[in-house]
Amino acid sequence: MNIPSRKIILVLVVMLGLAVALNCAAAEVKDRVESIGRDASAAKAVNQDARLVVVPIPVSNPTVGVGLTLAGIYMHGKTDAKEGSPTSTSGVGAMLTSNDSWLLGAFHDGYYFDDAMRLRLAGGYGELQLKYYGTGNDSPLQDNPLEFGATSTVFTPRLLFELPYENFFLGLEYLYVGIENAPDPSGPSVDLPEFSFRTETAGLGLVGVYDSRDSNIWPAAGTLLEATATNYGGHFGGDYHYNKGVVKFTQYHRIVDPLVVVYRLDGQFIGGDAPFWDLAQINLRGFPFGRYLDKHSATAQAEIRWRVFENWTLTAFGGGGRIAESISDIGSSPTRWAGGAGVRYNIGGDHQLNIGIDVTVADDQVEVYFQVGDWLSN
Structure with missing residues (x-):
């Protein structure tokens, strides 16, 4: 079994502590600034409605290695929205990792009227x-994969x-991906137009x-069913x-106040000649991107969340x-298993934006992930 270096895990834990500490400091400064010229109740209402989080976020997963993302996430206020409405979020980020991967990105997830x-x-x-x-x-490449660099542009409204x-x-x-792949010349050759x-x-x-769901950021109850049929x-x-x-089905059950059980089912189905990087794959933490690819895939998983303190949650x-x-061959195909445990810390106040670390085991490999938000809602 391949286990990550203790130094890497230690660095990630320290980086998590730094992210939590910086966010707490930023939140304290924000609260003090907002309190100037306002009474205590008004300041509290503003703080609950909107929140800006600017923190260094550690990156760790078997796809891109270990690194850092500098992210700004803004959770919009819901002053005029009806009770229970989802929270609109916007964000920008820049990522750099140990295997020379880098990425610039931005998003907006808005809920209106x-x-x-x-x-x-x-x-x-x-x-x-x-x-x-x-x-x-x-695949003969499963034990000897081809390494390549992918320069990519992605846009999806x-x-x-x-x-x-x-x-x-x-x-x-609408989904657009432009990609230029550059294989490692020292690795095995593959005759693919991509x-x-x-x-x-x-x-x-x-x-x-x-x-x-009762929240789009960190749900504890409700159902999310999403079905997409796309023609390329x-x-x-x-x-x-x-x-x-693509079909995704996730349910959240609050067993008792601090304990939540989640399960999710996924299905991906391809008709026609898709490029390898958009084929169906197993959607589990523990496997790097593209570890298992084919025309069809099915995934089932479950998670237990136990809030042990006000802002700390343990997961398995x-x-x-x-x-x-x-x-027709899904039923007779081999099952690939993955699992693990983790910890989360709420940096989003009333919005419940959680960050944390997961340690996973899959294919006799131990990996460390840094997570932002609810992975099972993605």
């Missing part, structure tokens, strides 16, 4: 150092409208959502013609996933 309209905008540009493990359960049924939404999503020249994928998808092709600005379906999680070339 008492949650009658939802708008999401996200984009990024950077270079990621990745590995290609091949496709299928018996989504617009949803509430239906005449409570908690149901319907809308469209490694020969710059390629692009672009598609328009129909999105249906059912969302009864030259008519949308891409080089590949294929269809992709686990699950399994399968990939197959056809849906």
